[in-house]
Amino acid sequence: MRLYLLGLLALFSSVTAAYTLEQFQFDDPKQTLQFQKLIEELRCLVCQNESLASSQADLAQDLRAEVYEMMQSGKSREEIVDFLVARYGDFVLYDPPLKPATYPLWFGPLLLGILGLLIWVRVIRSKKRAADRELSEAERQRLQELLQDADGDGKQA
Amino acid sequence: MKTSLRFLLPLGLFIGLAALLFYGLKLDPRKVPSPLVGKPVPQFVLPTLEDPDRTVSDADLRGKVSLVNVWASWCVSCRAEHAQLMRLSRTLKEVQIFGLNWKDRAEDALRMLRLSGNPYVVNAYDPENQVGIDWGVYGAPETFLVDQRGIICYKQIGPIGPDTWEQELAPWIDLKTRTCREPN
Numbered sequence: 001m002r003l004y005l006l007g008l009l010a011l012f013s014s015v016t017a018a019y020t021l022e023q024f025q026f027d028d029p030k031q032t033l034q035f036q037k038l039i040e041e042l043r044c045l046v047c048q049n050e051s052l053a054s055s056q057a058d059l060a061q062d063l064r065a066e067v068y069e070m071m072q073s074g075k076s077r078e079e080i081v082d083f084l085v086a087r088y089g090d091f092v093l094y095d096p097p098l099k100p101a102t103y104p105l106w107f108g109p110l111l112l113g114i115l116g117l118l119i120w121v122r123v124i125r126s127k128k129r130a131a132d133r134e135l136s137e138a139e140r141q142r143l144q145e146l147l148q149d150a151d152g153d154g155k156q157a
Numbered sequence: 158m159k160t161s162l163r164f165l166l167p168l169g170l171f172i173g174l175a176a177l178l179f180y181g182l183k184l185d186p187r188k189v190p191s192p193l194v195g196k197p198v199p200q201f202v203l204p205t206l207e208d209p210d211r212t213v214s215d216a217d218l219r220g221k222v223s224l225v226n227v228w229a230s231w232c233v234s235c236r237a238e239h240a241q242l243m244r245l246s247r248t249l250k251e252v253q254i255f256g257l258n259w260k261d262r263a264e265d266a267l268r269m270l271r272l273s274g275n276p277y278v279v280n281a282y283d284p285e286n287q288v289g290i291d292w293g294v295y296g297a298p299e300t301f302l303v304d305q306r307g308i309i310c311y312k313q314i315g316p317i318g319p320d321t322w323e324q325e326l327a328p329w330i331d332l333k334t335r336t337c338r339e340p341n
Binding site: 058059063085 | 189
């Protein structure tokens with residue numbers, strides 16, 4: 001039984017022995033913050049809904065180390081981003097650049113919103129027009145008849 | 158006329174949206190297009206897997222059509238595609254299969270080649286993912302089709318199946334001139 005528990009413990013401790021960001025320290029704390037902000041903005045290609053900062057994938061760790069080394073050697077944020085985009089494409093950016101291929105991404109929601117607004121305005125207008133319309137003479141007579149029927153013995157219909 | 162439009166317009170919008178989403182179902186979000194296609198292969202020098210004292214470089218990819226196959230012994234899909242690589246190495250004499258052994262241990266990799274056969278002319282050994290990052294590798298297996306000038310014609314993400322060469326890869330290379338081409 002004790003052996004079994006020890007085995008379980010070993011199993012879980014190995015699972016929790018995950019990567020941490022602590023190994024990536026800079027002399028300047030400001031640079032540490034810059035590093036953390038940058039890897040928040042980069043996407044992991046393996047776990048696609050995670051940033052490089054949060055992903056536990058092996059590749060994410062490799063890329064974190066690469067970004068760290070480049071920052072240590074004095075590369076600017078732009079240089080590092082360009083380096084990654086040249087290899088992995090715009091996909092690594094959570095904030096994709098504005099260019100013809102990404103126009104639908106940037107303007108699609110806006111266009112749909114405008115379309116919805118137009119439809120909404122039209123519907124409101126047509127309802128208002130229907131409500132404002134005066135009754136014609138024939139319609140008014142018919143209304144009177146119906147109201148009188150309702151006031152009468154009420155046995156009809 | 159006006160009433161029919163009122164009913165047809167939402168129906169048309171719905172069908173359009175449904176068609177778009179249906180098309181989206183068939184796309185694989187794991188297949189991220191590589192910006193390296195159409196460009197020369199990244200420069201590299203690595204020791205070979207077979208003999209750590211020997212090196213290979215991007216110069217070894219010139220003059221021939223190559224399939225650069227990124228693989229590892231721990232990668233299950235790589236084992237699945239291994240038989241296809243063996244078949245291609247026997248039947249496709251115009252093309253050399255060049256291995257990039259990625260994030261692996263040499264002893265494990267060599268054992269796999271001993272046990273299930275070696276389709277590679279040579280393997281570059283990249284345990285630390287130095288060259289892998291330059292090639293934009295984000296998982297194994299990946300296979301790059303490279304022409305004799307060293308230009309990447311096509312990138313195959315995921316394992317090579319029985320029809321992958323004929324259907325996915327071959328259309329991108331002209332084996333007579335040994336250069337990339339656009340599929341017709």
